[in-house]
Amino acid sequence: MSPRPGYVLEVDRSTPPVLFWNGEGYLLEKLPPERSRVIYPPDPLHPLEDPIAKIRHALDHPMGDSQPLETLLHPDMRLTIAFDDVSLPLPAMQAPDARQLVIEQVLEMAAEAGVEDVVLLAALSLHRRMTEAELRHALGNRVYNAFEPHGLLLQHDAEDPDGLILLGTTDHGEEVEINRRAATSDLLVYVNINLVPMDGGHKSVATGLASYRSVRHHHNAHTMTHSRSFMDMDHSELHSANWRMGRFIRESGVKVFQIETTLNTNAFPSQFSFLQRREWEWTPRDRAGFFASSKALALMGDRTRRTLFHSIKAPMQLTSVQAGEVEAVHQSTLTNVFDQQLVHVDGQTDILTMGLPYISPYNVNSIMNPILVACLGLGYLFNMYRGKPLVREGGVVIMRHPTPWAFNTTHHPSYIDFFEEVLADTTDPVQISKYEEAYATDPWYIQLYRTGHAYHGVHPFYMWYWCAHALEHLSSVIVIGGDRRAVKRLGFRPASTLDDALEMAEDSVGSQPTITHIRVPPLMMAEVS
């Protein structure tokens, strides 16, 4: 029997309170009856029964005009295997990671073919460098121990003048500059984890292995406001730019063998299974688990709570593997992602509510600072739609998150200055771009990005650009339970309770507004008719 599809529950007086995430915690909220609805994601898909065999099959039977991987490998070649960084999947999956499973198979084939020159390359783009523990988790100890000690496990450096190569300029004037090792290899194998529809395709190489000089052409306010949404490839300017650049890379002679994997949405281990179960299906064990964990979390300090949550490894499993030519692979991957995540929803709503969890792609093992709160809510969750946004134009988004005025100084140094300096001046995504170059070229931020574990200096701008479409679309954004100063700095309105927030929202959308709550995670994508 196939897993249950997503569900849209119309709230009535007997509907139990609904789970809202609240950062490193969660609570139950009662939504107004007769005008609220809750969107539940589909149940996790069944995993592949024999993932290793499926991976081998995908490598042997590639899609598009690609030849089987085995025939592309020969002894005197330069082979580079690039892979997605720590931002995927979320939360980190239980070992073995999908990247490990795939890379081990690719390496076994390379070994059989007698390939000597092999380099593994973490496709960081402008993200922070991965730690040893994170690399070991993604690749497995066997791969890590075989490559890292010999300098064959590299992390892409978007600011290394010697490690980049300018391939040229697209007909739209976009400079295409990517990792030199990848571009000069006889074969570049890229191993993806496609958690959301935005991931993968030409974006893997054109963004993941690109320099700031190249990324800036599509990571900007203009692109993001013209991507409706950037999770819907056919209506995404972000994707259009990446596809242009990806095709340019191919025409420049870079041979890419793309491997994309999809995972099911088993986001939490059994002790937290209530977090992805619909409330009316909660068993006594679920209710006891919710109650006990809520109370225990309330007694913990911030650091302990954060450590606890970030130690959670999701029991996600592979649902599909595609390999071969980039575009053919990605089309098939998208079908599988939508199979897992798509929920059909009738019509838009006046108010969209969401409880934001403890994690976003950019704060793995880190603090979810206010900028990332905004990005998760307005960048990611708002944009998880196809067709029309869940909330109508001029509507309101209500997010719940503690939104602490707190930053990880190692991971997010430029975020601190961005928050203090740029957002203090303006929250308009177009206006902030005047500060971008100064942050992107700041030698100190570049130094921290290249040698430490810091995100690139320009990264907080991108997070804000990510919100551009939502900020343009909405009349107001309200944050419940957040640090009031931090929320105001973001340009949002703070509220103490959901009732207060709904009352405040009525100023913008009128009385008796319709409300839609998205019950995430696990992730879902709304197809709004």
Place this chain on the structure above:
Amino acid sequence: MSREFPFTKPVWPVQVPAPIPARSTGVYYDTSWSRSKLANRTRSVFVDNVLRPAIHLLARPSVEGAETLNLLDPPLIFVANHCSHLDTPLMLSVLPKRFREKVAVAAAADYFFDRAWKAHLFSLTLAAIPVERKRPDRTSARLAISLIEDGWNLIIFPEGGRSSDGWMQEIRGGAAYMAEHTGRPLVPVYIDGTYAIMSKGGSRLQPGSTKVTFGKPINHVGGEDARHISERIYQEFARLADESSSNWWEATKRAAAGTSPSPRGPEAAAWLRAWNLPSGSSDGASSRSGGNLQWRQHRQQ
């Protein structure tokens, strides 16, 4: 402490189709574990040391006709009238040991097996097996037949539930069906007095005396259908009920003449049926309060 979710069970939304209930309770409950050696031994200790002493204190049973069982070999199908929850423990208490040691009790699947804890409890303590009584279902009949064929005695209440007024109800065909398919004898047992101690819907126990009368075994005759067997069971119940309130000889004569009083009581209003209930079956509470009533005193004279 709040009385709302999550402290209470969530309400299932009306718009969401309810799932098909898990088939681990009711008639689908697997009772095989309760017939293991360990469970049998446990039950035997419980029945001999707890249940029987308690029943003898509470219900002071007297037994008639049990000697006829000495002529019979197990397995037997005991069919009894049913007007109280005490009937099963009483039966287990008065059955001779050679039958008691390996006896299963047919119990309503919708009442005794609707919750896992109840199913576990009654399977262990009474060797209960679930019987579907609200709709035709072969699962329970097949289980009962297989147990009889495996040498288990069976206690069954062919009325399908407790009487609400102390009088017998119509007899259903389940017992006859089992006799027809196993060839084993049916032994009618008339229980008198438990209604007064613990009636259906009664809120408390009223200790009293009971009488258990074993009838003549009814053997399935080749070609006889279940409907006819049920009729013979009913006639024997009528005789036993008469014997219980008079004596064997009088009851036997009336049975031979076809004039046994109906154990189902008069076709009359509820109060008249209660009025005419045999004294041994009458509610203890009514007897006490009725003791001061002139009409009651007249009736008892």
